[in-house]
Amino acid sequence: MSLDTLPDRPTTAVLQNTVTDFLAASLPNVKRAVVVKLVPIDQDEGTWEAEAEVWQPNATIESLGMQTRRPVLDRMSYLVRLDRNLQISAYGLKDSVTTSE
Numbered sequence: 480m481s482l483d484t485l486p487d488r489p490t491t492a493v494l495q496n497t498v499t500d501f502l503a504a505s506l507p508n509v510k511r512a513v514v515v516k517l518v519p520i521d522q523d524e525g526t527w528e529a530e531a532e533v534w535q536p537n538a539t540i541e542s543l544g545m546q547t548r549r550p551v552l553d554r555m556s557y558l559v560r561l562d563r564n565l566q567i568s569a570y571g572l573k574d575s576v577t578t579s580e
Contacts, residue, residue: 488525489565491517498529498559501567510534510552525563530573532556 495514502512516530537551556573 493565494527494529494561497561497565497567498531501559501570502531502533502557505570506533506535508535510536510550520560526568527561529559529561530556531559 499512503509511534514531518528520526533555534552559570560568562568
């Protein structure tokens with residue numbers, strides 16, 4: 480689907496897939512990424528903000544080379560902003576990004 484044929488309001492599934500695909504490609508060793516919140520920022524401009532939880536291996540355990548029975552994963556919360564064309568305009572850890580609320 481080309482960007483010219485996108486509907487005015489993308490479906491929730493399209494937004495979720497765009498965000499999770501972006502985070503999985505942009506961050507190291509993502510084991511799981513889930514969008515937990517979607518909010519339209521500006522209806523007229525078609526911009527969105529998504530909150531996503533990302534699970535990654537614990538960096539300390541990996542750097543020490545410790546063996547564990549189960550993977551030890553850290554859960555991080557990210558905010559991702561999308562424009563009308565579903566392009567990422569900003570992202571970062573939730574605590575480091577100014578929210579729209």
